[in-house]
Amino acid sequence: MAYQRGTQKYVLISMLFTKLLRVKHEREDGWLTELVSMNYDDEPFNCVHTYLVSINPGMVRANHYHKIKEEWIAPASGKLELCLENVISGEKDKLILDTHAKGYEMIYIPPFVAHAVKNNWGHEASLIVFSKNPEDKEDTVSYKVTI
Numbered sequence: 001m002a003y004q005r006g007t008q009k010y011v012l013i014s015m016l017f018t019k020l021l022r023v024k025h026e027r028e029d030g031w032l033t034e035l036v037s038m039n040y041d042d043e044p045f046n047c048v049h050t051y052l053v054s055i056n057p058g059m060v061r062a063n064h065y066h067k068i069k070e071e072w073i074a075p076a077s078g079k080l081e082l083c084l085e086n087v088i089s090g091e092k093d094k095l096i097l098d099t100h101a102k103g104y105e106m107i108y109i110p111p112f113v114a115h116a117v118k119n120n121w122g123h124e125a126s127l128i129v130f131s132k133n134p135e136d137k138e139d140t141v142s143y144k145v146t147i
Contacts, residue, residue: 029059065114078125116145
């Protein structure tokens, strides 16, 4: 049974759960889908926006910074290299996000810090990006982070 609510379609499978449909944006470097967003009226979250991002082996995602948006990056699977550059001060840093490491780290990225994520390993890897703001094309500035 399918029905429309607001701008989102629901597919009711049974009385046990509801599938919430999302668009999967596929590219050569991987794919991205919104998980939770204040743009949807199908979930109880109203102050968080999230993406699930996959990165194919050898590919780089992001290469941008935001003027307003803050982001929290959480590795979901695999191992990724995160390269960061403050576009104002020029300060740079690199770190490895690895879901197989003994500890687990989530990374906070403030505005004006350019970021690029590279998958240097042989398997698809993924991460979840959290923010308080939905995507705003005018707030996202392309920036080639040195990897």
